[in-house]
Amino acid sequence: MSDSTPLFLGLDASTQALKASLLDADLNVLSELEVRFDRDLPHYKTTGGVSEPTASDDAGTVVAPVMLYVESLDMLADRMRAASWPLSRIHAVSAAGQQHASVYFSRAAPKIFTTLSTDKTLTEQVEMAFSRKVVPNWQDSSTVEACKAFEAAVGGAAELAKVTGSKAHTRFTGPQIYKFRTQEPEAYKDTERIGLVSSFITTMLCVGSGGDEATVIKGIDESDACGMNLLDMRAASSIPSTESRGNLEPGWNQTLLALASGESEDPSLGGAAELERKLGVIYRDAGSSVGTVGSWWTQRYAFHPDCQIFPGTGDNPATFLAFSLAERQAIISLGTSDTVMVATHQYVPDPDFHAFFHPARLPSSGDAFFNMLVYKSGSLAREWVRDQYCAADWERFNADVEKFKLDGGDKRTGFYWLRPEIIPSGASGVHRYTKAGGDWEKTGEFSDSGMNASAILETQFLNYRYRSSSIVAGPSSSVVDTNTLPLESIYAVGGASSNSTITQTMADVFGCDIVKPVQPADDGKGWSPANYNFCSVGAAYKAVWGWSRAQGGEVQEFDDFVHATKSKQAKKAGLGEGGEVEGGVQVICRPREGRTKVYTEVIGEWKQLEERAQNEK
Ligand SMILES: Nc1ncnc2c1ncn2[C@@H]1O[C@H](COP(=O)(O)OP(=O)(O)O)[C@@H](O)[C@H]1O
C-alpha cells in the first residue's frame, strides 16, 4: 500500500463499546480499535454500558449518560492517533449506532457545534448541547403504556406492523419520545432536534468552528428510521387518502407523530409539525455524503478537509451490509441474544419480527428490504442447558446433541424461554414434550437429561427456519410452506458460531450450507477467517461505496460494488477461488445426508407445540 492510497473509516457505537475499523479501497480491513465503556471510562459507572437504575426511574428504565458517548469519541480519536493511523488519508467515514436509542439536542446545540475550540476536547465543550442528559438504551422496557397507545392509534399490533414495519416495542424511539414528552415537557420544549445514536455520531463528526448552524445537526438514515415506530414504510400507493405522512417519501406517519408529540393534550408543545421538524430529514440515499468532516477533526487530529461523511445507520443494518446478502441468504448471529436477518425484495411486515429498508440502495433501484428476528433466548439459554444438564462443558453438550438428535423414532422437543421471549411474543418458562407412537405429551424432565442439549438447539433452529419460511414466502401467503427449504446459505456469526456441532445442527435443520467470510491472509498465502467487527466494517463498506460513486465512476448497486471489489481483492492477492471458498466465502458445514428430512417432517407438529407451550402456565 503506497503512502497516498485512500483509506476509509467505519465506526460502531454499540451498547458496550465504540469500535473503529480502518479499510483500504479494496475493502481489506487493515486495523481495528475500540473504547470499552465500563473499562475505559469507569467514572460513568456503567455496567454493560448502561447506568444503574436510580430511585426515581420507572420500572424497566435502562439508560446511559450521553456524555459517555461524547467522551468515548474523544478517547477513540486519541487512540487512533496514538496507534499512528494515517488520519489524513481517510477519505470517507460512516458510522453505525445501537438501534432505537435517541439523543436529544438542546436549542443551544447548533451554536455550540459551530463554535468549538480545537484546543479543547469535545467533552469539555458540548455538555450544554443536550436537552436530556441520558440516552434511553435499546434494553429499556419502561414504555409499556406508550406502546399500547401506539397500537391503539392505528388499530392494533398487526396494523402498526403494516405501517411502520414492526408492532410497538418498548425500546423503539416513538414510544421513548412519547415518554420523554410526557414526563419532561419543559426539556422536550428545549429540544431543538432528536437524533438516533447513528445520526448523533454522524453529527459529531461534522462539528468545529464556522460551520452552518442550520445544517450541522444531521438527519436520520432511512433504514435506521425503521426502528422507531414512526416511519411510514408503506408504498405511497397503498396509503389511504384519509391518512397523510408529511412531505417526505417515505415519511413520518402523521397520526403517530401527533400521538408521540401530545398534539391533543398540550398544543404548546407544537404537535406533529414540531416533532417532524425536530426529527429532521430522512436520508434515502446512504451513499450520498451529508458533508465533510468538521474543522475540530481536521485541526486537532489532521483529518483531511475533504474527508466525506456518509449517513450513519443502525448497528444491525450496518452488520447486514458487511455480508451483501443475496435473496434467500441469511445472517444468523449467535451472540448473547440470537438475531436472524434475511434479505428480501418484498415488504413483509409481521408483528413477530421487524422489517427494514435495505440500508444501501440506490434511489433509482427497486424495492429492497431485510427482515430481522430478535430472540432473547440465545446463548444464555444454551448456557443454562449446558450448566444444568451437561456438566457446564460445551464438549459434553456437543456429545449430547449428537447422541440424542431427532431421528425417525421416538420424538421429543423442548422450549427454553428463561426470560419472556420476543418470538413467540411473551412466551416464558421451560416446557418439554415427548411422543412415543401416540400423541405428544407434556413431561417434567426427559428420560435422559442429555436430551435437553439436542432439544434446545433443534427448537431454536426450527423456530428460525419456520419464520424464515414466512419471510421468504412474502406478505400475501397466509400459510407457511414448511416443505420447501427457505434459505440457500447462512452466514453464521457471533460467539456460538465457533462451535461446529451448533453450526452442523443449523445446516441439518435448514438443509443449506453454513458459510463464513474469509479474506486474503496477511502472509498472502491463502485465505484466513474474517474475524473483524462486522458492524463497523459494514459501515466502512458503505463509506467506500459512497466515495467511489462520488469519484464519477460507474454507479453500481451496493451489493454489486462489494462483490466486484472483493473479486478484485482476491485477484490482486493472487488467490483463486474454488474448493470451499467462493465469492470470498468459505463453507464451514453442509447438511448431512438424510438429516434435513427428519426436521421437515417434524416442523409442522413442532409449530403446534410451540403454540401449546406459549399458552401453558
Ligand atoms: N464453544 C462455544 N459453544 C457454544 N457457545 C459459545 C461457545 N463459545 C462462546 N459461546 C457463546 O457465545 C456467547 C457470546 O457471544 P458474542 O457474539 O461474543 O456475544 P455479544 O456480542 O452479544 O456480547 C456467550 O454467551 C457464549 O455462550
Ligand SMILES: O=C(CO)[C@@H](O)[C@H](O)COP(=O)(O)O
Ligand atoms: O435492539 C436491538 C435490535 O432491535 C439491538 O440489536 C440493538 O441494536 C443493540 O445492539 P448491540 O449494541 O448490542 O450490538
